[in-house]
Amino acid sequence: MLAAAQRLRRRGEFAAAVRAGRRAARGVLVVHLMLPESTTSPAPATPARAGFVVPKAVGGAVVRNRVKRRLRHLVRERLAGLPAGTDLVVRALPGAAERGYPDLSSDLDAALAAALARKPDRR
Numbered sequence: 207m208l209a210a211a212q213r214l215r216r217r218g219e220f221a222a223a224v225r226a227g228r229r230a231a232r233g234v235l236v237v238h239l240m241l242p243e244s245t246t247s248p249a250p251a252t253p254a255r256a257g258f259v260v261p262k263a264v265g266g267a268v269v270r271n272r273v274k275r276r277l278r279h280l281v282r283e284r285l286a287g288l289p290a291g292t293d294l295v296v297r298a299l300p301g302a303a304e305r306g307y308p309d310l311s312s313d314l315d316a317a318l319a320a321a322l323a324r325k326p327d328r329r
Contacts, residue, residue, distance in 0.1 A: 235310070274298075
């Protein structure tokens with residue numbers, strides 16, 4: 207389970223990360239990573255936060271919850287490696303229900319690496 211301070215909860219938080227964040231897709235996962243504006247801010251650092259989107263196309267309620275549990279566990283291990291103040295949204299694609307735990311892990315690692323390496327869009 208993620209601590210309350212590490213979770214995205216409101217629709218606006220999800221929308222901001224999806225709209226303004228870096229996007230990378232690998233395998234059956236899409237990550238939207240919104241890095242903090244400046245890392246030299248004097249304000250106290252907020253922890254990295256994560257949210258999950260698992261649509262009905264993935265499967266029924268039991269299947270979606272199983273995919274969310276797996277993703278939560280995988281992301282919890284990786285949140286400490288992200289800069290403070292980062293917002294991460296992980297979206298599962300329909301094939302996520304058939305993927306094993308090691309495959310989801312490698313997809314998440316690859317997508318995070320691609321999003322971190324990507325240059326920010328100039329909008």
